[in-house]
Amino acid sequence: MNPATTTAGPAGPGGRLKDVTTRPEFTLAVLAAAGFLTLAVATDGNLLSRGTLEAFFRFLAVPIVIGLSQMVVLAVGQMNLSVGTLTGLSAMVAAWLMLEGGLPAPLAVLGALGVGLAAGLANGLLVVFTRINGFIVTLATMTIFEGLRYGVNGPDTFQGYSPGLRDVGAASVLGLPVVLVLALVVAALVALFFGRAVVGRQLLATGGSPFAARLSGVSNDRSIVIAHGLSGLLAGVAAVITVAASGSVNSSIGDDLLLPSFAAPIIGGVALAGGVVSVAGTCLAAFLIRLVDVMQAQFGINPRWIDLIVGAVVLGAVLLGTMRQKLSKGSP
């Protein structure tokens, strides 16, 4: 045996390029670009008009952040079913703090983030201390948050809160909505966290092989609590974006986020079993789902079809993933 000879040595320029093109993110990027161009042509360039393009990007921010929120729990091999209702609850709390509490917008924003973080940590602690499956725990807390979300203001709508915050929600820099820039900054931070931060690597170690992680002194319980806490915090970020961009919130906020929260990371190549994440893949997949949404609006397709299409794409992505795994096992 000579390990030196079988080392996957530094790839030459050709190898690098091949490395890039065989990555699932590359496929997604090509799909996204092709889809965007096709839609632009099919709408006679309408998609590229200033207003449409801005709206397209403005409503991409929440799907990206909510996808990342699900991705961080998937990283440790868990799920968070409560991301949608938690986003709604945090949004309602922020609006309530401004309208009923009379607090300035920045404090309301902190309040929303705080609610998200606290609820996420509660999810994580419940999973760790009760040893109940995370799916069940978050299924229960999903319903609890749903009740609390309704409790904040009943069936009524909050509107007319801080003009400053709403201005931020509507503002653009260099043609890109500020909220999308915010989402991308958050994505970059999450990428840095999993790519370089010690705690982030420990989360991935837990997801990849819990026993091996334990033998290396990584606390799997700590990883699970941190992942859920971070997921909640990101749901809080999604809530802030919603409050800023939509101008009014009521107790139905977040109801339509659960499927997209899974769709983005799963289509983006994140392993359901944990241990592998892809921030770029998740963002690109959110972009693709947004394209499907816009297509529906542009061509007046019955919205029910959209759920069917997204659901089918999620199933297809999972199937593709398992097939890819089998192929790469067959020929390493």
Place this chain on the structure above:
Amino acid sequence: MLTAENLVKTFPGVRALDGASLRLAAGSVHALLGENGAGKSTLIKILTGVHQPDGGRVALGDTGLHLNGPLAAQRAGIGVVHQERNLIPAFTVAENILLHHLPRRFGLVDRARMHAEARRCLGLLDLHLDPDTPVSRLSVAQAQLVEIAKALSVDSKVLLLDEPTASLTADEADRLYAIVRKLRDSGHAIVLVSHKLEEVFAIADTVTVLRDGRSVAEAEPLADHSQDQIVDLMVGRAYSSARLAERRVDPATPPLLRLDKLSTARGHHDISLSVRPGEILGLYGLVGAGRSELAKALVGLDRITSGTMEVRGRPVRIRDVGDALRGHRIGYVSENRKEEGLFLDQTVARNVAVTVWRRLAKAGLVTDRAERRLMTRYVDRLGIRISSPSQLAGQLSGGNQQKVSLAKWLAAECEILIVDEPTVGIDVRTKAAFHELIAELAEAGLALLLISSDLPEIVTLADRIAVMNDFSLRGELDNDHDYARMSQAIIRLIHDDRALGGQVHPAL
């Protein structure tokens, strides 16, 4: 240097360690030997903080150690390479080596330092691996060496290697042992657990032998012992096996099950054996030898790639378990009764009847009464102790659970029964009753294939013993029930590479 005294560890139903001791000296290689289930792995797991002992003490020099977790063991300078691979596939070599103390700067991983440190550890082993290679791209041998590098990265003075060469080729093993010698010369204390006695004698200085959770030889110089003496120590001469009633199998009876040069998708090759009605063929081997996997292939759970399988003299192809059961009357009492053999939250009656629901059903419906009638018959026959027919299988003791698992296949009127590790985790008295039961089944005309890692059990029960290693048969022995002679012959078949021939009978 490192000492462990009188360690005791009990798991539910099993006393895994019962006064085991180990004494290590710096700059030496210490062999830890023992048969399956002697407690080697448990001892290793205690020394590395995975399990906590129920009694006894571990000390480094004169100071006692409280190893309450893997991290505590690492801090004490004890590094380990477990039998199973414990690397994170998606991570790079460098990250895996340093996972327990990733160098950090402002909370971020300091890649430059991580690489330098990983290179240093790899350098100790003369390994020239790119630290950036993902572990999933390494060969088994490379991954093994990366684990050793990982164990060394904590400045360990004690290095525990549990079966390090189990999945290596001879060349790779040689290279590994060259590294072990180098580490010994630099003052490390190394514990080597291995089933390969030649290797042990080639490299180890001292030896501890465990039997039934106890040290029967403690830190003795290996040079004082011959291989035969070590084998004696491992299996124990003094064992007196319970004599069961003599059974006579007419050698002229045609076999009920016959395999001829069978190979499977799982890697078995050229397996030839046969079992006659009324006969017990013992299948012995070390853990991982491929015995359960063979059983699973026979009942259609795995693919047979070549060779023939004959049942009642006719070549058959088994499609699935249903086919094995209903078409050919072959049953498999699995080793893992909790996960594979029983429905723990179902009643005993339902567990017994599961194989024959179709026969019991009237107009597609299975009545409770039919199930109970069937169950009562087997409860009496096997002496299963239950409080009521509606008791849940999960509430029974280990021995009774195993009987229910067996009853299920008897209810299906199996004629060929494969019994896998029937008495693991069962107390001694129930074990004896179980042995009688198995002998009675043979007496009643069943053909039994008994898979066991328990040498006394095989020698007590089997008429012939086939020995398996590394997914092929090493040979077959006629059992004369003389424990001392049989056990040594069996152990030699496994350990001695030149054993083919001599007293070995070619398989039918």
